[in-house]
Every structure is written in C-alpha cells, then in structure tokens.
Amino acid sequence: MFSQDRDQLRQVYLTAWRKAQSGEPLEPVEQQIVEVAGQHPEYQALLEQGEAALGREWLPEGGESNPFLHMALHIALQEQVSTNRPAGIRRLYQGMIAHCLGNVHEAEHRILDCLAEALWKIQRDGRAFQSKGYLKCIKRRGGGQRRRD
Numbered sequence: 001m002f003s004q005d006r007d008q009l010r011q012v013y014l015t016a017w018r019k020a021q022s023g024e025p026l027e028p029v030e031q032q033i034v035e036v037a038g039q040h041p042e043y044q045a046l047l048e049q050g051e052a053a054l055g056r057e058w059l060p061e062g063g064e065s066n067p068f069l070h071m072a073l074h075i076a077l078q079e080q081v082s083t084n085r086p087a088g089i090r091r092l093y094q095g096m097i098a099h100c101l102g103n104v105h106e107a108e109h110r111i112l113d114c115l116a117e118a119l120w121k122i123q124r125d126g127r128a129f130q131s132k133g134y135l136k137c138i139k140r141r142g143g144g145q146r147r148r149d
Contacts, residue, residue, distance in 0.1 A: 007054045010068050013037070014054075017047035029075075036074045039105055043067040073112045086131035092143035099142035110141045 016030035017037055026034060037043055046053050046067055058064040077093075084090040096107040114137035122129055138144075 092138045095144035
C-alpha cells in the first residue's frame, strides 16, 4: 500500500471496496479499509464509482474534504495505536474514547484533526513529524481526561 502515486493508492481503496461488495476474501489492509469505509456511508458511493473516482480533486479552499485522505488518516491512527508510536498515543486514544463517552468514531475524528494538522505543518515547514506537538494537541482536545457532563 506504500506508494507515491496517488492513483495507485486510491486504487487500493476501490479494489478493497469492490472485493468486499462481491464477497471476495480481503487482505488485512483491505479489511481495515472496508471497516473505515463502513463507518463513512457518505464515501461509499464514491468508492462504487471505481476508476471515475481516481482523478477527482477535493479542494479545502472550497470547503471540501478528501475522502481518501480521511480514510487513510483513520488507518494511520489505528496503526499508531496498535504500535503505541508515538509513545503515549495509545493512552491518549483510550482517554479520548472515555472523553467521548465510548464513541470511538468521534474520538478518532478528534484525534484526526490533530494528525492532519501535524501533517500540514510537515508540508508547510519541511520539518520532521513533531510528536510532542501532536500529542499535546490530542491532550488539548480531551485525550487523557474524561468529559464532564
């Protein structure tokens, strides 16, 4: 799944969705993609477009969010949590879930905002990933503490 070619990466998502819809066996990464897509019904019609979805642009200036990027961020976060890298992410993830009263998807979205911001800073500044800033962002958004209702 690691590639610099945007269309090749997107094709992995399309293939996984097609295979799932036709009942074909899935590779582990394809299973992750299908699970994430299953949590986002708003993206499923796009995945069903097949090749037509490959060249589409989503421009933040127009208030658009790239569905492929969004799903990739979910998968990246799941990988971070499973390996606890950066160190402490697993505890903050669990804290965010508690903060969101057990709503895992809401918790992930709050963390994804921090991950997207960290990635944007990498692009903007041309520097390495800043783990401390990323983890601080998660803490500020409620990771590691319960919401008071």
